[in-house]
Amino acid sequence: MFYNTGVNIRQKHILLPVVTTTGSFLSMIILAMTTSPIEKVTYAVLFFCLAMVFLVSLGYLLIGLHQGRVSPKNRYRIFILSFLILVGLMLLSSQALNWVDGVVLALIGCGLWFYSGRRPL
Numbered sequence: 642m643f644y645n646t647g648v649n650i651r652q653k654h655i656l657l658p659v660v661t662t663t664g665s666f667l668s669m670i671i672l673a674m675t676t677s678p679i680e681k682v683t684y685a686v687l688f689f690c691l692a693m694v695f696l697v698s699l700g701y702l703l704i705g706l707h708q709g710r711v712s713p714k715n716r717y718r719i720f721i722l723s724f725l726i727l728v729g730l731m732l733l734s735s736q737a738l739n740w741v742d743g744v745v746l747a748l749i750g751c752g753l754w755f756y757s758g759r760r761p762l
Contacts (some may be wrong), residue, residue, distance in 0.1 A: 654710065665695040689731060696723035696736035717757045725750045 669691045678685035700719035704711050711719070728745060732738035738746075 655702065655705050658698045658705060662695060663700035663704050664699060665691050669695060685734075688729060692730065693723060694724055694728050714757060718754065721750065721753045721757060725753075 648743060670686055672684065673693065676684040678688065697719060700723060701711055704715050706713070706721065725746060729738065729743070732742060732746075
């Protein structure tokens with residue numbers, strides 16, 4: 642009689658981000674423990690692809706838990722933030738990120754974040 646469908650709908654929207662977040666995280670750990678990116682660059686490319694999937698699904702999970710659904714504006718911001726974190730990780734791993742590059746990357750991120758709140762959807 643008093644069946645609460647709101648919780649079940651929310652659980653269905655949360656299930657996919659939980660599975661992809663944990664799956665990509667475990668895949669990154671297994672890849673990092675079993676391979677060496679120094680031997681083949683393909684491992685590094687695969688690791689960063691898995692890192693992008695992890696960051697995007699983690700963003701969906703956090704927004705879904707906090708707000709219940711992901712709006713187009715939040716979706717755009719998740720991709721912006723994930724991409725900037727991934728670029729920062731790539732530059733850090735190649736030891737090419739100095740403080741000037743970090744400031745430029747942060748300014749680009751702030752500009753994109755500001756623009757994402759102003760663009761019509």
